[in-house]
Amino acid sequence: MSIHKKMFIFIPLLALLLSFVSYFIFNSSRNVQETYSVMMDRLLLYKQVSRESKEVMRYLNRYVIQLDAESYPELERHVKGLRELRRNIGEMEKNVSNTLQVENYVNMMDTFLDQTWELLTSMELDSKTKAVAYLQAEQTSRYIAEDGQALVDLELEHYRPLYEDIMGSNKRINRIGVYLVFTVAILSVVISLWLSSSISGPIRRLVLTAKQISKGKWDTKAPNMHTGDEIGILCQTFNQMLDNIRDLMEKNVKSMEKDRLVKELELKTLQSQINPHFLFNTLNAVAKLAYLEGAEKTSDLTVSVSRLLRYNLQKLNHPVTLREEVEHAGEYMAIQKARFRERIRFETEIDEGALDQAVPCLTLQPILENALIHGVENMEEGALLMLRIASSGSRVLIEIKDNGAGMDAKTRTKLLHSWTEEVSAPFHSKAGSTGLGTANVFKRLHLFFDGGEQIDIESSLGGGTTVRFQLPVRTHSPGREEGHV
Known part of the structure; x- marks a missing residue:
């Protein structure tokens, strides 16, 4: 009442x-x-x-x-x-x-x-x-x-x-x-x-509760009144307000803890970059020394490794153009050709009009690496990797093809849907892989193009594999920030 x-x-x-x-x-x-x-x-x-x-x-x-x-x-x-x-x-x-x-x-x-x-x-x-x-x-x-x-x-x-x-x-x-x-x-x-x-009794208890809260005792609660009058409603509202304040404080503490962890991770990231930068500078010195000593192939290989490292350090969190991705893929294949020599051929079919397309960094290289490791690495001769980029109206077509071992339909289906699962562990990772597997690339393309991309894999056992991307046209302006990838 x-x-x-x-x-x-x-x-x-x-x-x-x-x-x-x-x-x-x-x-x-x-x-x-x-x-x-x-x-x-x-x-x-x-x-x-x-x-x-x-x-x-x-x-x-x-x-x-x-x-x-x-x-x-x-x-x-x-x-x-x-x-x-x-x-x-x-x-x-x-x-x-x-x-x-x-x-x-x-x-x-x-x-x-x-x-x-x-x-x-x-x-x-x-x-x-x-x-x-x-x-x-x-x-x-x-x-x-x-x-x-x-x-x-x-x-x-x-x-x-x-x-x-x-x-x-x-x-x-x-x-x-x-x-x-x-x-x-x-x-x-x-x-x-x-x-x-x-009237005065509940108000007096409510005042005592407020005094306890003002002293920092947040576990205190107002008396639960079930009389149905304004005082009971006030006590219930006061308790709800306390619960909301406690929730906000917990969220604030968690947010502060997250900020602290982020800062620690940033510090660790900056510290971890010391060794790659030292390695990058060392590789440059080795390349110049090899060139001075007349070992041009060794110099070129060292320069390719240095450029590959520079690319990974500077652009991983930002969108890039297909032109940069193609150059990076070329550097990667140059390193692999130095390893496999005449066992592997790398061919490209590039439409220059499509190279201004914006894509996430490290889109092509993980697919080429996957094709190399799982497709043609065990071939003694005749191994072929082909990169094809073409413009088709409002979309850009990218194909990465190999003539290697291929895969069965179950593995193909699992690979196509692997990006919906956790991508922290790369699909079919092996020693020597970058750790950025196919699932990671698929997931980043899906987020970057808001689901507007089309991804397909054609493969059969012993018949090679073709990974095909159809991407909406999205040009990259160097002076404009495209967002975090």
């Missing part, structure tokens, strides 16, 4: 509880007050009837006996007041327990009003008759006062147990009200503590 829902539910609930307690106390007090008001209204009504009847007799005495005409308006006013009180008692008569006494009381009031009206309307009566009628009305007035007091005593007697019940109920109500107030107060404190602990 979210914090918003908790506040929306429990705070109005507390307000409703307080309102219920207040309404209960108010309603109970109102019932007591209404009962007390009814009792007092009846008692006051009886008293008012006795007082009005006395006032009527007083002004009736002035008007009838003392013949004071000016007292008539007051007499009339009190008579009207008495009649109004009689109507009120008549309405009250339906809701009282002592109905017979009230009915007799009302009848006496009617008799008194009739007597009063007779005295007021029969002025032609003699004095003796008026005096008798006056005495009767006065006697009725005394009866009204006596019966009114009796009714007051009856009402008080009737309401005494009720009053005691009211007082007891009032005490119980007050006691219940106190209990309810304390209960609501305790509930308010409990709910407030629960709400505050459900």
Whole structure:
């Protein structure tokens, strides 16, 4: 449950509880007050009837006996007041327990009003008759006062147990009200503590976790809250953030370790180049010395080896043209011809218009080396290696052909698909190989031309082998970087 829902539910609930307690106390007090008001209204009504009847007799005495005409308006006013009180008692008569006494009381009031009206309307009566009628009305007035007091005593007697019940109920109500107030107060404190602990507790633990993390303790985690509120979501998000930071730190450490290893490898590479450069300079010195001593073939062979070494050192990581590859292949074959002499012939068929084609460095020489080692090396005579380069529209055709031992269909298929496997170990490597096998060449051509090349091998046992490349036209500009090969 979210914090918003908790506040929306429990705070109005507390307000409703307080309102219920207040309404209960108010309603109970109102019932007591209404009962007390009814009792007092009846008692006051009886008293008012006795007082009005006395006032009527007083002004009736002035008007009838003392013949004071000016007292008539007051007499009339009190008579009207008495009649109004009689109507009120008549309405009250339906809701009282002592109905017979009230009915007799009302009848006496009617008799008194009739007597009063007779005295007021029969002025032609003699004095003796008026005096008798006056005495009767006065006697009725005394009866009204006596019966009114009796009714007051009856009402008080009737309401005494009720009053005691009211007082007891009032005490119980007050006691219940106190209990309810304390209960609501305790509930308010409990709910407030629960709400505050459900909000401040996780936040406090989250703050402690943040302080631990600020001290470098990255293995610390925020408490897992499954309450479904905003604090729980915050804790889960905080833990996800910690996991992401740890992952980033691990990746950063790995990246730094990789950078360190790369620098070490670069240093080792630079150190490893010391010996090839020393060998390159030594070969140049040997070539010049052989030339000075008149050994021209030895000088030419040494120069070829030196150029081969220079090519491998300077251009292995950059694209080159087919022209450079052909020159490099010629140097390599010159060295091999010095070894095999007349046993091997190397022929070329080159289209000059295709020699500006860009290719990865060391594309031709490993194929020629593979053909030499696996194809024609064991032939005593008549061994032939042919390099053919031609331009065909939007593609450049390269063929390297030998008339050697050849291979079966299984070996041919395996060689064609060898570049999809690891190329760190060259296919059919032998001692004396450069280590850059056919699979390596195929893989680099595929990456260099983004899969736009076509590679095919034609071979049969004893029928020689032809390796054919069809490459998309891609010219090489010496002043422009073609990318890393």
